[in-house]
Amino acid sequence: MQNRPVIMNDHTNLLQLEEHIYHLDDVEVPNVYRNLFPYDQVPKVAFNDRIVPHNMPKEIWITDTTFRDGQQSRAPYTAEQIVTIFDYLHRLGGPKGIIRKSEFFLYSKKDRDAVYKCMERGYEFPEVTSWIRANKDDFQLVKDIGIKETGILVSCSDYHIFYKMKMTRQQAMFHYLHIVRECLEIGVAPRCHLEDITRADIFGFVIPFCLELMRLQERYKIPVYIRACDTMGYGVNFSGAVNPRSVQGIIYGLTTHAGVPGEQLEWHGHNDFYKAVTNSTTAWLYGCCGVNCSLFGIGERTGNTPLEAMVFEYAQIKGTLDGMDTTVITELADYYEKELGEHIPDRTPFVGKNFNVTRAGIHADGLLKNEEIYNIFDTEKFLNRPVRVAVSNTSGLAGIAHWINSYYRLKDDKKVNKNSKLVTEVKSWVDKEYEDGRVTVISDDELENEIKKVCEELKITL
Numbered sequence: 001m002q003n004r005p006v007i008m009n010d011h012t013n014l015l016q017l018e019e020h021i022y023h024l025d026d027v028e029v030p031n032v033y034r035n036l037f038p039y040d041q042v043p044k045v046a047f048n049d050r051i052v053p054h055n056m057p058k059e060i061w062i063t064d065t066t067f068r069d070g071q072q073s074r075a076p077y078t079a080e081q082i083v084t085i086f087d088y089l090h091r092l093g094g095p096k097g098i099i100r101k102s103e104f105f106l107y108s109k110k111d112r113d114a115v116y117k118c119m120e121r122g123y124e125f126p127e128v129t130s131w132i133r134a135n136k137d138d139f140q141l142v143k144d145i146g147i148k149e150t151g152i153l154v155s156c157s158d159y160h161i162f163y164k165m166k167m168t169r170q171q172a173m174f175h176y177l178h179i180v181r182e183c184l185e186i187g188v189a190p191r192c193h194l195e196d197i198t199r200a201d202i203f204g205f206v207i208p209f210c211l212e213l214m215r216l217q218e219r220y221k222i223p224v225y226i227r228a229c230d231t232m233g234y235g236v237n238f239s240g241a242v243n244p245r246s247v248q249g250i251i252y253g254l255t256t257h258a259g260v261p262g263e264q265l266e267w268h269g270h271n272d273f274y275k276a277v278t279n280s281t282t283a284w285l286y287g288c289c290g291v292n293c294s295l296f297g298i299g300e301r302t303g304n305t306p307l308e309a310m311v312f313e314y315a316q317i318k319g320t321l322d323g324m325d326t327t328v329i330t331e332l333a334d335y336y337e338k339e340l341g342e343h344i345p346d347r348t349p350f351v352g353k354n355f356n357v358t359r360a361g362i363h364a365d366g367l368l369k370n371e372e373i374y375n376i377f378d379t380e381k382f383l384n385r386p387v388r389v390a391v392s393n394t395s396g397l398a399g400i401a402h403w404i405n406s407y408y409r410l411k412d413d414k415k416v417n418k419n420s421k422l423v424t425e426v427k428s429w430v431d432k433e434y435e436d437g438r439v440t441v442i443s444d445d446e447l448e449n450e451i452k453k454v455c456e457e458l459k460i461t462l
Helices: 079-093 109-120 136-145 158-164 169-185 202-220 247-257 276-285 307-318 327-338 361-369 379-383 396-407 421-435 444-458
Strands: 006-009 014-017 061-064 099-105 127-131 149-153 189-194 225-230 265-269 290-293
Touching (some): 079 099, 079 327, 099 109, 109 127, 136 149, 136 169, 149 169, 169 189, 169 202, 202 247, 225 247, 247 276, 276 290, 290 307, 307 327, 327 379, 361 396, 396 421, 421 444
Parallel strands (some): 061 290, 099 127, 127 149, 149 189, 189 225, 225 265, 265 290
Antiparallel strands (some): 006 014
């Protein structure tokens, strides 16, 4: 350590020891971190309290995998559906293109037809990228279509290298580098998907491999993109956690030790342990410019990082939406449910039917006085969804008054309060429903019919 040169870090403006160069550790037996991943026990999170600094990039963005990873866990989209969703993503991303790229399969004619139609739109963002089989014919296909970047699978854990591919680390690295060179020879930028990175030997394989990729980038003068794939959702964002489970440790290793620029780095998370969103945000905070997402988290097993969630994560850590049109999220949710038959669970944040609906009468009373008390933000402004209450046996007068005001979009002096005759009459009807043995929430249609009836009796209009 004493012989390593002292250099000036232009980012921190501090002197530091030159980073250690990591070489491939070509082990004879796989390192599957059995101390962290005992298969007959719940995986373990260990700590060594080595803290890495925040390294928030100046620009961060979202990349989309709705048509690739997202399409692997549902019925395939038609070409027309893909184009419609692509149009929505363009609108959602706004003029600055916060949704920067979208990746597509090229396997079938249907896949390629969708790509052609999306490219014909002429949008700058999202940029159309691809996912292909790693062979020369597919690279040429990418080139012929006019796509500038393609994904290539480069599995990096010993689970995959030894058990799936039946190779050593050195054999796997040579194999991957040969594939990447073939891609670069044709003039297409490769996006290397480091599958299963949260079970990989970060210093013994991942960093040495990425150093070689950066050398190829320098040789061919074409960017090589890196996607860090938390394939099994093992990543954690706990400060001081050990690699390979530490998100910030992985990002620090890739940017600092492997020299991968943040703008060429993406985090791809899965939600097996409910950490997809927080891990993706952590990747941003520690130097990764891109987070890879799918709409509504639809993806393999427990799904990917939900794209709509990262839109609001972006706004929270940047302090601005940077022109993103978040009302498109509600339009997309409606399209998925009504046109594609995709049921979105009722309690899903931002898009579920009940995400800003309250059932408790005491909460409804607070909403009636000031909706900020029980609503996360102005959901009507950002999502075109006014805060709502569901009417049940616990809603009370305040809940019914709030339901009427929100359902009929009553403003200012048109609003009803919990002491109005209309509200007390409807409340009497609701009480009788539950006295007679009802156990379900009252539907909007039932309430609308009852309110119409009471309004006729009272000779009032809303």
